[in-house]
Amino acid sequence: MSPERTLIIDLPGPDLTPEQGQLLRTHRFGGVCLFARNFSTPERTARLIRDIRDALEHDALIATDQEGGAVLRRLDIPMPPSLQALGQLNDEAAAREAGRIAARGLIELGLNWNYAPSLDVNVNPLNPVIGDRAFGADAQTVARLGVAWALGSEEAGVLSSVKHFPGHGDTSQDSHLTLPVVDKPLEQLEQVEFAPFRAAVQAEVGSIMTAHIVYPALDKERPATLSPAVLDGLLRRQWGYDGVVVTDATDMHAIADRYPGGEAAPLALLAGADAVLSCGHGDLQTHVDHARALQRALRDGRLSEARVQQARARLDRAAARFPGTPRPYPPEQRQADDAEVDRAALRSLTRSGQTPTLDPGAPVLLIAPASAAVGGPYGDSLSGETLADVLRSHFPQLQVALHDGHDTAGAMALLDHFPQAPALLATTGRWALSRAEQELAGVLAQQDRPALHLALWNADAAAQLPLPALVTHGFRPANLRALGAALVAR
Structure with a gap:
């Protein structure tokens, strides 16, 4: 035995x-x-x-x-x-x-x-x-x-x-x-x-x-x-x-x-x-x-x-x-599954507050963490640069400031340089909001510009910052595609 x-x-x-x-x-x-x-x-x-x-x-x-x-x-x-x-x-x-x-x-x-x-x-x-x-x-x-x-x-x-x-x-x-x-x-x-x-x-x-x-x-x-x-x-x-x-x-x-x-x-x-x-x-x-x-x-x-x-x-x-005998995954089934995942991402995206309409032909500011901490069961996360690459395809004049969770100087300089441009404040982590995220949200809430919180992992963050929010319930490619579509939708 x-x-x-x-x-x-x-x-x-x-x-x-x-x-x-x-x-x-x-x-x-x-x-x-x-x-x-x-x-x-x-x-x-x-x-x-x-x-x-x-x-x-x-x-x-x-x-x-x-x-x-x-x-x-x-x-x-x-x-x-x-x-x-x-x-x-x-x-x-x-x-x-x-x-x-x-x-x-x-x-x-x-x-x-x-x-x-x-x-x-x-x-x-x-x-x-x-x-x-x-x-x-x-x-x-x-x-x-x-x-x-x-x-x-x-x-x-x-x-x-x-x-x-x-x-x-x-x-x-x-x-x-x-x-x-x-x-x-x-x-x-x-x-x-x-x-x-x-x-x-x-x-x-x-x-x-x-x-x-x-x-x-x-x-x-x-x-x-x-x-x-x-x-x-x-x-x-x-x-x-x-x-x-x-x-x-x-x-x-x-x-x-x-x-x-x-x-x-x-x-x-x-x-x-x-x-x-x-x-x-x-x-x-x-x-x-x-x-x-x-x-x-x-x-x-x-x-x-x-x-x-x-x-x-x-x-x-x-x-x-469940013998584990491999089963083919045909290309047409993969395409159907990708389409189903995209539909779910778009249908599950939620809005909080009055979300602004953005002009794809004008400057748009993105403020995001350079990286997000992972741990426990989590193995990967969304980097700020990856998010920026996705959004640039929708907003060619996208201007980006990435922060480390503490230093807000780069983000503040970007806001000062584009005083009228709409700003997207992204939170990409699972854990508690950083000091920089809270401080920057407070600044944006007091400014006379369109501002939007992109909650890309922790949905609870949307209620913790004083900004209207788009909540994606995930940061995978389908979620980012849904986000891009929602931001340019009229």
């Missing part, structure tokens, strides 16, 4: 080296999760996946996080809208199609498991990690759209994993960095956090990912990932879920700081999980540590062979149902 089959690991780069191949052959892990660093050309990534399967010598689950919006790993295909944008549309058909679009770009290469969508109900504006990854703040809307998205993915051949059970939407801390606590009465959890996951269970969505969060109403000490009360008691016994339960990554500080050396792996299985996501970000020893921790727990009797067999059986059933 090999408990290592319950581990899903990561790898350092775009190719499988001999050392990594030997590690896979030795431990026969359950599968691999790919991150942005593993994706290169389609041919090379497809070869990586074939090499992984050959080394593991079984029907492996090859996963990634292709959520849409800001959290995407493969970027050379139609990019699904952010869940927040889909929440603006409130259209189950659009959500289902977004799940299919995400899946088509994965199954083309042989990936058969997507850790998406998020079913977190984003009721806390200070939430540092969910934001645009959620369909919204209404539990029933999240349930309807989230289940539609998940089923769309599975119809297209990719196992969906709804997350982060039992809910990451009402935290003000990031479990990548610390251990959050959601201290709410059970009645409130039932009405809000639990509702979308109950719907997913009833719809028989294939897998669920756990949250590294303590819910004292269910378990006063252990995070959900390691809590028998949450996974076995609530999810399995009360709700009757028999799909795959996978943990969020155990390298996240919420887990790794308290259960080092892979010790979270047997605890997660004992709690009711079937798969443990071990991420070393280049450190292969992390996976060996997890494997040894499982072996020790099995050897000393803390972990039973029956529990391991149950977990493996669920993983085997999932791999049989």
Whole structure:
């Protein structure tokens, strides 16, 4: 009985080296999760996946996080809208199609498991990690759209994993960095956090990912990932879920700081999980540590062979149902998916206040951050220069000032040089507004010129600055195309 089959690991780069191949052959892990660093050309990534399967010598689950919006790993295909944008549309058909679009770009290469969508109900504006990854703040809307998205993915051949059970939407801390606590009465959890996951269970969505969060109403000490009360008691016994339960990554500080050396792996299985996501970000020893921790727990009797067999059986059933056989992604389907993504971007764009009409033949000023900070699940962002390049195609006389979040001198000089020109103040970050953004918004609000806030990532920023706003609910190419069209529309 090999408990290592319950581990899903990561790898350092775009190719499988001999050392990594030997590690896979030795431990026969359950599968691999790919991150942005593993994706290169389609041919090379497809070869990586074939090499992984050959080394593991079984029907492996090859996963990634292709959520849409800001959290995407493969970027050379139609990019699904952010869940927040889909929440603006409130259209189950659009959500289902977004799940299919995400899946088509994965199954083309042989990936058969997507850790998406998020079913977190984003009721806390200070939430540092969910934001645009959620369909919204209404539990029933999240349930309807989230289940539609998940089923769309599975119809297209990719196992969906709804997350982060039992809910990451009402935290003000990031479990990548610390251990959050959601201290709410059970009645409130039932009405809000639990509702979308109950719907997913009833719809028989294939897998669920756990949250590294303590819910004292269910378990006063252990995070959900390691809590028998949450996974076995609530999810399995009360709700009757028999799909795959996978943990969020155990390298996240919420887990790794308290259960080092892979010790979270047997605890997660004992709690009711079937798969443990071990991420070393280049450190292969992390996976060996997890494997040894499982072996020790099995050897000393803390972990039973029956529990391991149950977990493996669920993983085997999932791999049989979603075998990962690559499916072609024909050019005409890609074109249709790109058109669908463009339509969603344009339909979800929202306005706040009286937005000015701009003259494409006259000078227009753009003030934007040079770059935006990323972290947690986010891997990339929108640079100010990229935004400027897009807007220049609509406004040939565009004048640009980029700032670092602190120094406003360049932006103030540009405003002084063009005292009548309309100004576009862009916010491109996920996190709190910078001092420069707040200061410049205050200046523009007092000036006698047309001014507009472009909220290109964090939609909540629109309500925090004293300017009319265009909110794109994303910064991907389709969002920028929609923005350009909206700015020149008469």
